[in-house]
Amino acid sequence: MTEGSRNYAIVTAAYWGFTLTDGALRMLVLLHFFRLGYSPFTLAFMFLLYEAAGIAANLIGGWLAARYGITRMLTVGLSTQIVGFLLLSGLSPDWTAAASVAWVVMAQGICGVAKDLTKTASKSAIKVAEAAAKAEDAEGRLFRWVAWFTGSKNAMKGIGFFLGGLLLEALGFKGALWAMAAMLALVLLGVVTSLPAMMGKAKASKSARELFAKNRAVNLLAIARVALFGARDVWFVVGVPVFLYATGWTFTMVGTFLALWTIGYGLVQAAAPAFIRRSSDGLSSEVPAARIWSLGLAFIPFTIAALLASGAGLRPDLVLVAGLSLFGFAFAVNSSVHSYLILAYAGSEKSAEDVGFYYAANALGRFTGTLLSGLLYQAGGLYACLIGSGVMLGACFIATMALPGRKEQYALRDQVHL
Template structure:
């Protein structure tokens, strides 16, 4: 069956399979770390600091990783990412007494490098596997890859909570490291050796984008993901656990279902945003959907100040936020792949995802600090939501400068 497919499609399947396997472990690891260290008595700010190097090294990796991909090929950067994730997992298998904050931060730094090498390689390779005049097909494939990845990240959240309950922290980490090692060995054999190598070798200074459109889109992406993570990374799971009294299964399961649904909407975004009528997104589309999204955290924050049941409010608010955020994210993912240069595509994609990582870093730090400073309960979560709304309005304003179809 696979032998009858074109080489490009077979490579797409290999890239997607790698991305899926990595995403499962990445989502599970994040949930394991949040829940395990919260149970050990770590404060929200301390938990946020555990992810500090994950996000910082994600910023650096996307800049340098794009340059490496153009020089070495995307097959190598993807396989390096898988290998580093295995090492990061192995670092967490040390005796519990050695799991200090600096050690876990170092393991998270490796995991951050691994994640962004893997993602940059996967997103960049699609540009090379689709003809330049097939923008509709490109949008569909990008949405499918992005949506399925996030659905599996949700499964990873659930997997993390389930493995923590069933196997304990060390057992869960060992199981994931073993499974990912098998995927890595298969990837070494199946990925093409020259995928993504630039014809003209870029200089190191070329890691910074010279495209006005990509710089604007990157700034919008930074604000978009900062707006999500400022309340989603630390404040929300700790609020569900500490204030609402949810256990690991409930917290992990709910966030898993949310991210799964979010991924499914991402995969369907081309139909929602007009591809069925022959249109592909532009700057005007990004502006419209960012503006709609900015209203949701405002409504949730206002609701937390009333007598409305906070559990019902959060579930309903998260569902609406998830749908609108998924569409925004899918639009951006298409726009960067569409606007990137074909030769050395990983440079443009790497720069863009550097901005994505900076947004996550900003959101992660604010999520722990603001939630703790504003009172840990409903007041802390509401403060995070107001910051989210401000960042989303900034996303919409920046999107005004994106290229439109008539440009």
């Protein structure tokens, strides 16, 4: 095994461990506070700082990774998650509802910082590891590595949903958090002892102006990413679980479906290269694929809304499950292509900063979708969420249409353009 392949395997395993606990945390919080009688909108509110913190964490994390090395930032991300778990375990049942929500939002914000620091460092490490593999005359495999990393991560997140429920049942809220903190401590030890300390260290931007001055392709892809992930979360975070519960599903059934959906979504992401015809320059086929999948995806929420409103005698919950399954397949391929394109477009000298900027856009999309999911469902039910999703996907398609498709246009891509 080459050094590049070895580092890729270590980073992937570390991120698996992180994502397992991150998925468990989401289910742990949802189940625990749902059992205490908190409303769906309050549950969504608990995750807003978690998502908002990721915007700054990605931007700063990319800059720090370039300045101090990817391994150090991966270490910081894992350590921060452990701190968040321990703070959350300090929640007291004697506190008022307002104090409890404020404490959870604060702890979740810390975990949000941890998640995106870890994600930015891990995704940047793939670019570095793949470049090292090429230098060692190994086969170039960036798209396959990105797809497998992203897909397997989401599958682990789905398994984490199961883990969260299991730990809550077996150990209780506080015990589950302690167990997850101990698990991450072992992962942290493995990273510190296995990865090169200075991996990915490069010349970082000297000013905020330079940090935000990305090439046109990165900027367009970031806009598309905001719209794409906002379109998912605008109905997935609150609308889907609340709607299914309202149609007679138990909470266990809802949680199981969401876990299975996430696992399936991850498996499709991992297999995405099989659905995309590869090009020799790395962009000529991949960019048109992103456009086609974005356009097809945009029709799905509108179609689901039309079927639900048609009164055709179809069971609403089955229409939603079928539609969400189709949406998940197309979304997974689209997301995987985006994850490849950001590394293909990223400047070689500052790939961590470009990836951080891109995932800051990802976090902004999740934040926007999470907020709108509660607001739109309260205003107009699932129909409003679906229409909002379709509009966002239309914006994603428009941004994707403007993406450049020839790699030679980026011979000077380390130069930034305002």
